Amino acid sequence: MIAAFAPATVSNVSCGFDVxxxxxxxxxxxxxxxxxxxxxxxxxxxEGDGGRLSRDVGKNTAGAAVAxxxxxxxxxxGVALTIQKGLPLESGIGSSGASAVAAVVAVNELLGRPASxxxxxxxxxxxxxxxxxxxxxxxxxxxxxxGFVLARQVSPPDVVRLPVPEGLACALLHPHLRVNTxxxxxxxxxxxxxxxxxxxxxxxxxxxxxLYTSDRALLARSMVDLVAEPKRAGLVxxxxxxxxxxxxxxxxxxxxxGSGPSIFALTATVADAERVGAAMQVAFGAISDVGSDLHxxxxxxAGARVVSLP
Amino acid sequence: MIAAFAPATVSNVSCGFDVxxxxxxxxxxxxxxxxxxxxxxxxxxxEGDGGRLSRDVGKNTAGAAVAxxxxxxxxxxGVALTIQKGLPLESGIGSSGASAVAAVVAVNELLGRPASxxxxxxxxxxxxxxxxxxxxxxxxxxxxxxGFVLARQVSPPDVVRLPVPEGLACALLHPHLRVNTxxxxxxxxxxxxxxxxxxxxxxxxxxxxxLYTSDRALLARSMVDLVAEPKRAGLVxxxxxxxxxxxxxxxxxxxxxGSGPSIFALTATVADAERVGAAMQVAFGAISDVGSDLHxxxxxxAGARVVSLP
Numbered sequence: 001m002i003a004a005f006a007p008a009t010v011s012n013v014s015c016g017f018d019v020x021x022x023x024x025x026x027x028x029x030x031x032x033x034x035x036x037x038x039x040x041x042x043x044x045x046x047e048g049d050g051g052r053l054s055r056d057v058g059k060n061t062a063g064a065a066v067a068x069x070x071x072x073x074x075x076x077x078g079v080a081l082t083i084q085k086g087l088p089l090e091s092g093i094g095s096s097g098a099s100a101v102a103a104v105v106a107v108n109e110l111l112g113r114p115a116s117x118x119x120x121x122x123x124x125x126x127x128x129x130x131x132x133x134x135x136x137x138x139x140x141x142x143x144x145x146x147g148f149v150l151a152r153q154v155s156p157p158d159v160v161r162l163p164v165p166e167g168l169a170c171a172l173l174h175p176h177l178r179v180n181t182x183x184x185x186x187x188x189x190x191x192x193x194x195x196x197x198x199x200x201x202x203x204x205x206x207x208x209x210x211l212y213t214s215d216r217a218l219l220a221r222s223m224v225d226l227v228a229e230p231k232r233a234g235l236v237x238x239x240x241x242x243x244x245x246x247x248x249x250x251x252x253x254x255x256x257x258g259s260g261p262s263i264f265a266l267t268a269t270v271a272d273a274e275r276v277g278a279a280m281q282v283a284f285g286a287i288s289d290v291g292s293d294l295h296x297x298x299x300x301x302a303g304a305r306v307v308s309l310p
Numbered sequence: 311m312i313a314a315f316a317p318a319t320v321s322n323v324s325c326g327f328d329v330x331x332x333x334x335x336x337x338x339x340x341x342x343x344x345x346x347x348x349x350x351x352x353x354x355x356x357e358g359d360g361g362r363l364s365r366d367v368g369k370n371t372a373g374a375a376v377a378x379x380x381x382x383x384x385x386x387x388g389v390a391l392t393i394q395k396g397l398p399l400e401s402g403i404g405s406s407g408a409s410a411v412a413a414v415v416a417v418n419e420l421l422g423r424p425a426s427x428x429x430x431x432x433x434x435x436x437x438x439x440x441x442x443x444x445x446x447x448x449x450x451x452x453x454x455x456x457g458f459v460l461a462r463q464v465s466p467p468d469v470v471r472l473p474v475p476e477g478l479a480c481a482l483l484h485p486h487l488r489v490n491t492x493x494x495x496x497x498x499x500x501x502x503x504x505x506x507x508x509x510x511x512x513x514x515x516x517x518x519x520x521l522y523t524s525d526r527a528l529l530a531r532s533m534v535d536l537v538a539e540p541k542r543a544g545l546v547x548x549x550x551x552x553x554x555x556x557x558x559x560x561x562x563x564x565x566x567x568g569s570g571p572s573i574f575a576l577t578a579t580v581a582d583a584e585r586v587g588a589a590m591q592v593a594f595g596a597i598s599d600v601g602s603d604l605h606x607x608x609x610x611x612a613g614a615r616v617v618s619l620p
Binding site: 015016017018019020150151152153158160162188189190191192193194195197198199200201202203204205206207208209212218221222227 | 325326327328329330460461462463468470472498499500501502503504505507508509510511512513514515516517518519522528531532537
């Protein structure tokens with residue numbers, strides 16, 4: 001019996017819409033894999049999802065990801081999965097991707113690690129397609145690999161691991177709202193003004209340079225999203241107020257996490273993230289009766305990992 | 311009497327449309343500055359332009375750049391400029407920017423170097439506005455600073471110097487065609503498909519990462535321009551044939567330089583650039599009766615510099 005943990009991720013990192021994500025250290029999802037007498041995959045149990053996730057292997061991201069892995073390895077083994085959701089669904093922090101990643105990492109360990117990271121990434125993405133209808137490496141890649149990951153290309157996936165400046169941390173506010181990913185994407189439209197696109201890739205290039213040079217001032221200047229944030233801000237009542245509260249409290253930058261509703265802020269230290277996160281939660285609470293959770297974490301370098309069961 | 315040299319530059323580097331440029335070592339423009347009894351700037355002579363450039367200080371990039379510098383420094387000095395054009399006009403290799411940069415570097419040296427690089431950059435950009443109607447740091451910044459430069463923001467200029475992988479070289483083919491920058495820009499239109507823009511900034515982020523890690527394979531994969539090259543390729547008859555010849559001869563990537571008509575290829579070594587350039591020139595000659603020049607150079611780390619006069 002092997003357990004693996006895969007962390008939450010922030011994707012669409014400001015100017016890095018659809019290409020840049022990073023992992024937290026925690027929270028995340030845990031998947032326990034054990035041999036099963038019947039060939040293929042079964043989902044033994046899912047905890048923490050309020051009964052909302054499908055137990056049908058073909059419709060569950062973790063199940064489908066493991067099925068893809070077994071098929072890739074031509075393994076005739078049977079595997080039973082127990083999924084412990086630590087991440088809320090549809091929160092914009094990579095919940096479905098984390099389950100898929102934890103599942104393939106656990107099963108790969110159970111089988112003696114036959115698969116490379118590239119194979120695990122491809123299988124986790126297949127799991128997301130089955131569970132969510134679409135896959136993008138900007139959630140599963142950082143959850144698997146840790147740190148910042150740039151998805152240069154989706155198919156076939158070509159991902160680039162980027163360095164994490166020492167101490168860089170994240171405050172993540174999860175308002176208890178539902179945002180439908182498809183509707184959130186539809187808000188963006190199909191076309192973007194060229195002048196905005198140019199500024200977006202200028203900022204993204206600068207953000208990548210800032211990660212390599214640990215230039216926190218440049219990181220802050222480059223965290224400008226002209227494409228997604230202006231269209232999606234209305235999904236979260238009080239978004240701009242929360243963002244301003246984060247910046248006023250010392251955040252390097254802040255934006256929507258994934259397609260929302262969560263809001264992330266990057267900070268130079270964990271202490272900054274504690275202060276920034278508290279300010280974000282207070283600001284949101286002053287505007288909305290909707291509850292919220294706050295997570296504070298270093299940007300997670302480790303990514304998914306096998307863990308001991310208690 | 312002080313002379314300064316400023317090198318040719320390649321801007322719009324593939325996926326880095328409007329934000330990324332790099333300098334060559336040579337060729338370039340030379341500007342000689344000497345004290346003059348009359349306050350302000352005069353242009354004493356221009357050589358190598360076939361009489362096409364304005365001798366009117368306010369309409370000449372070098373003259374206007376120096377006027378901006380003297381004004382910034384509140385210097386009551388008089389300066390006379392002699393401009394030796396080593397770069398052809400309207401060739402897409404930063405000719406007007408190089409004159410402006412060489413002029414401010416020469417005059418700054420003459421005055422005892424009172425101005426910072428940031429001031430020289432701003433003044434050279436003002437010179438380009440006067441001479442060309444518009445300024446963009448992606449030519450003047452690499453000509454001034456050397457290497458690859460990312461222009462995160464135009465106004466006020468915020469530029470990021472990027473590292474140059476050891477040995478990285480450039481073959482630059484200049485077909486003797488005229489391309490009007492304004493018409494070349496009009497071809498682009500005002501809007502771009504979001505899906506193309508996303509791929510463009512994914513590629514640009516990867517290209518920046520490739521420069522930091524000297525990953526030549528990633529550099530090659532990321533040199534894809536979905537935005538400008540497809541619209542502008544028709545400006546240069548045989549563009550795609552020349553590009554393919556460059557790739558077949560071992561180039562990491564190739565695209566239009568600036569708004570054309572020049573075509574650049576990046577290569578891992580100068581020897582590769584010699585071979586790639588020859589292949590490009592042969593391919594162009596097989597298609598067109600128009601003549602062409604070929605320049606082969608390391609990517610220039612030095613940028614503009616004061617030089618001794620013979």
